[in-house]
Amino acid sequence: MENILHILNGDAALDGFNQTGLDGDVMIWREVLSEGPLQENMLSGSFWNARKKWITETFKEDADSYQHKVIDELGKLNSTYTEINLWFEFDLHCQVNLLGVLQMLSHKTDMSAPAIYLICLADCVQFANAKGLGELNGEQFEELYDARERLNEWEFELADEAWKLYINGDAAELQKWIDDNSFWGGVPLLKPALQAHLKRLQTNEAGLNYVEQKLLDIYNSGIKTRPAIFAAFWETESIFGMGDSEVDIYLDKLQQKKLIEI
Structure with a gap:
């Protein structure tokens, strides 16, 4: 008998997924690994304690809520599945979560089983250029499912290298690795996402990275409220995939430097 697990990146995708006729259990991934402290070993208690501390302080989240929404949900990975489907999107936020x-699956599973598939939404023309899974209906989910890609050991090794480089945070090292890799197999959207991350590692003469400078430019253009800044930022920067609360982190830094006042 097949035991199937679907891992959705965020709650927004659940409504569309529930409209499908797809069998299996559902796990919601609710972390935002593209921001905040990370350690190489995701299976360590210190990794999740550091994440809980940062999330609760940064987003004024309740520690019990984090335990319930994130840690307890991860417990589903302890069950035995013959097939795992990963539903993630093209942007940096989703690709780092991926x-x-x-990482977690590679430590928990023998690569001969379960079968692990990636279902990735890019800028899909057939879906009117929808940016996120949350914009799709059940029929469109099923269309994506039919085009899913099975991941093998090669992709897991590539992802492991990328994870270590991401944790390390060395821009030159990451740039060299991206340049040296000409084949991305079943994870082609990882390259543009990591190229976007490079822009966050590199700083200009003013000591600002790309995201900070972009937000400052928007502010200096006369857009002075947070909601309006969010909207202007997402017009051109959807590759970063951050929600409003993540953009706030960058705006707060600019405010601390007395470069903006909102």
């Missing part, structure tokens, strides 16, 4: 999920 690297984290692949």
Whole structure:
């Protein structure tokens, strides 16, 4: 008998997924690994304690809520599945979360089983250029499912290298690795996402990274409220995949430097 697990990146995708006729259990990945402290070993208690501390302090989240929404949900990975489907999107936020999920799975599973598939939404023309799974209906979910890609050991090794480089945070090292890799197999969206991350590692003469400078430019253009800044930022920067609360982190840094006042 097949035991199937679907891992959805965020709650927004659940409504569309529930409209499908797809069998299996559902796990919601609710972390935002593209921001905050990370350690290489995702299976360590210190990794999740550091994440809990940062999330609760940064987003004023309740520690019990984090335990319930994130840690307890991860417990589903302890069950035995013959097939795992990973539903993730093209942006940096999703791709770093994907690297984290692949890290956990690589430590927990024999690569001969279960079968692990990636279902990735890019800028799909057939879906009116929908940016996120949360914009799709059940029929469109099923269309994506039919085009899913099975991941093998090669992709897991590539993801492991990417995870270590991401944790290390060395821009030159990451750039060299991206340049040296000409084949991305079943994870082609990892490259543009990591190229976007490079822009966050590199700083200009003013000591600002790309995201900070972009937000400052928007502010200096006369857009002075947070909601309006969010909207202007996402017009051109969807590759970063951050929600409003993550953009706030960067705006707060600019405010601390007295470069903006909102």
